[in-house]
Amino acid sequence: MFTGVAFFFPDFAWLTEILGTPQLARAIHPFTGIIMFAAFIFLGYLYWDHNIPEKNDIRWLKGMLEVLKGNEHAVAYNGKYNLGQKMLFWTLNLAMVTLLVTGIIMWRQYFSHYFSIPVLRFAILLHSLSAFMLFTGILVHMYMAFWVKGSIRGIVEGWVTVRWAKKHHPKWYRDEVLPELEKDLQNEAEGKHVKTKALFKGING
Known part of the structure; x- marks a missing residue:
């Protein structure tokens, strides 16, 4: 996620140094994305039943x-x-699925050559929007954790x-x-x- 922020915002390019070099960060980014997706799926499996919206x-x-x-x-x-937590749960999981699909389409080394330029451009747009949604959701989650005493x-x-x-x-x-x-x-x-x-x-x- 941090490498993605660095790629999108030049002012945060220093974040790529977390993994060594910008080139290495770019190469590793897709693989760390897959690991992150797997982690979200695992957490989703554990908690989905408590996040089904109810009448209350x-x-x-x-x-x-x-x-x-x-x-x-x-x-x-x-x-x-609560409903806010449930909405956040499904939003983050939807964002992760979208990030995975669009990320695979954009993955230059293996898959991007199978898709047309318009499809790649649309995938880049969706990938960026989903990343923004994921990052914003995490920030909201962190903020609310401090907002509600005891969380x-x-x-x-x-x-x-x-x-x-x-x-x-x-x-x-x-x-x-x-x-x-x-x-x-x-x-x-x-x-x-x-x-x-x-x-x-x-x-x-």
Whole structure:
């Protein structure tokens, strides 16, 4: 991604030095793109079921103003992910698929000679737009992680507190977190070993 930014914006040409030289960066860029695509597909496989839009998501959209004010909990009934996160998930995956297809068409060493000049130009345009969409989406994701207090912990450490889950994702809390906690309490009462899932540890947080 960084090499792509360097190719598109001359002011960021120094980014190509991450891989050694501009020539090496240009040669490696398609291969790193394939690796990045594979990583996105793997993550998509892991999380797609939680990112299917639901009827409740419309409440998040209607209450967008309150969401931006930091009052998401007052207007939405979110599952594990809110509608904004779901939209970002599908947008990034669509961008990655488009980047792969157009990147293959543009790959001069192996495939570009099979396509006409108009097709190549259109592929370059789509590739650039998709890269912009991907980069913007990642920036939005990073910004919102800082905007919503407690989100950074979930991203960096892989868990959130029970209080945070109940406030920001009440449907997820009711359907998945609470039953797991009740199960842990029952096991503890019976003297069994308790190992709370990391995704929602910190009951007093």
